[in-house]
Amino acid sequence: MQQVGLLVGKDLRIEARSRQTIGLVVVLGVLIVVVLGLGLGTQQGGGVAATAVLWTAYLFSGVLCFEKTMGVERADAALAGLMMAPVDRSVIFVAKLVSNLALMALVSTVVTAAGVLFFSFDLSAAPGQFIGIMSLGLVGFAAIGTLFSAVVSSTRLQGGLLALTVFPLSLPLVISSTQLLLRIFRDGESAGGQALAVIIAFDVIFLVASWVLFEWVLEP
């Protein structure tokens, strides 16, 4: 387990040093919110558009984030160096996932703040539940994103391939969180029910599946 700490520490230190990934990803996220804001104009519909705007921003900036954190390993074949160590491949997965989550936590905070600002999202009704639900969604998204970033990065044609594979897989998260938040904010219900179950099921299934598959998939 301290190996995970070591690996995550390394990732975050590299990030702090270069601030390359985090800068790009945060700005992209905010840009997307701005574009949607300009596009939707007065039609914004207040809080109802919230999950759409936020998920769009998360999906695109998230994919970029995952590409870059895996890119660090591919840059000078550093991954081969890792694989020469007595490190379980699943440990590498967990570490990458944690690093990705840490970065996405930062990104989502800034993006959500931008969304609240530009769209006047009113989260006062249930801010805790909002954060909780979106966080659960991001965990599942990051699990799939981390797995596929490893698979895709070993090919030369990286480009849109990660986004292509991860987006359709993440749609259940988008639907469930949207429906759930609609129920909470528009209908005044409390969190729970099938929508929440789907999100949690998604997280569990794909955390396990990604963890298992990573083992089979990692190549230097």
Add this chain to the structure above:
Amino acid sequence: MRNSHKSRIFTYWLLTALAFAAGGAMVAFYAPTESTMGNIQKIFYLHLPSAINTFVSFLIVFVASIGYLIGRKAWWDDLAAAAAKVGVLLCSVVLLTGTTWAKGAWGTWWTWSPRLTFSLLLWLLYVVYLLTRSSVDSRQRKAMISAVYGIVAFLDVPLVYLSARLLPDLHPASIALAPEMKVTLAVCFIPLTLLNVGLIIAGYARAGRAREQQRTEGDHAPRPMNLHRLGGAA
């Protein structure tokens, strides 16, 4: 190809065509017209068997993907690819019949109802599978990425189904099936299943042949240069 093999293939497709004809005839003349929706309901006889077969195809993709990850034999990948192509084809049928039904029964081509959304998302999921395959050149990488995606996508299907069910359903469509309808439906399963299986096997065989051919293409090593043909210095 040997002649007996060719004739077997011909017979198979002939049977399939006949099955379609029989099914079509039954749908047109034998099955009763549904009282509330009218003739458009009959598209259901195409829709449901296609949907079930789509699911079967994607199940085959799932199994073949696991097979490839464990065994790393190319024919697992051939099977997965063939099944995915047929699955997307059938899923397109499901989608088209779905929107046609929507138009005929409720007047709009599209609605974000659970059933239609599920068909669309499923279709997208596996279209991306095919796109991913064509984006990667190396056969080994292609097979690897496809296998991982094939497994994850199938695991995603129940989640897509459940989340689609969360969407508001304005037009719940439950049809009580009269006995003649059930018979017609059963008959209509035959041609579509035959089509499904036949196309998958055909695609699989074709992929295998293409690989064989590539392998026996001979040695491409460069030969020594023939500088003396260049002429030049005295």
Add this chain to the structure above:
Amino acid sequence: MNAPAIPFSPPAILTADLPVEAVRLGLVIDDRAILRDIDLAIGRGEFVAVLGANGAGKSTLLKVIATLTKASRGELHLFGRTVTRESADLRARIGLVAHQSMLYRELTARENLRFFARLYGIARANDRVELLLDVIGLGNRGNDPIKSFSRGMVQRVAIARALLRDPELILADEPFDGLDAPSVATTQKLLEHLHQSGKTIVLVNHDISQSLELARRIIVLRSGSVLVDAAADKLNRASVLAEMGGM
């Protein structure tokens, strides 16, 4: 191109615990055979250079020996143990130097070495790192990020990393690639020193003359098969070139 065939003459094997023993090793990727039926035995303390044209399979062979890539056929034994999926402890006895640095550009030399030292679970990691930094002559540049280093300096750090666990087997894949003459000389000196201290070295190289000088045994690969396996002093550049398929 009818040079007389150079006979197989592997050195006498004294113990069963060979650093490297390959039996009918094969690797097929995309239906192309990259390695075909490689039989290889490398004894303790040998210095072997693997030569061959591009695409002959030399780098792949090294990756397989390093257990980074799995062979499709045959067996690989390292230090007398068969290589399976769980061979982490075997890797501890191998030091790999590739032509990619396998280091993190944003981190300093010291941070890179400490990271790998901790990952490898080395006791008194920091002391070992300081020792190696001094050995490679970069003690004064330890706190500079790798991205500010010249290729020769990066290579030195990569070698230091490979030496962290004091491995018995050193695998080097084209380590002289892109180095200037002084750095080449330094790296050569280092390899010779390691050889003299009893380590087994397998070097993949493209410079024939250099390899004939450095190594004691030459293996030539062509299209994935071993064509030549003989002592270096029995060969000359022309014959090796002929076997590689040169003109």
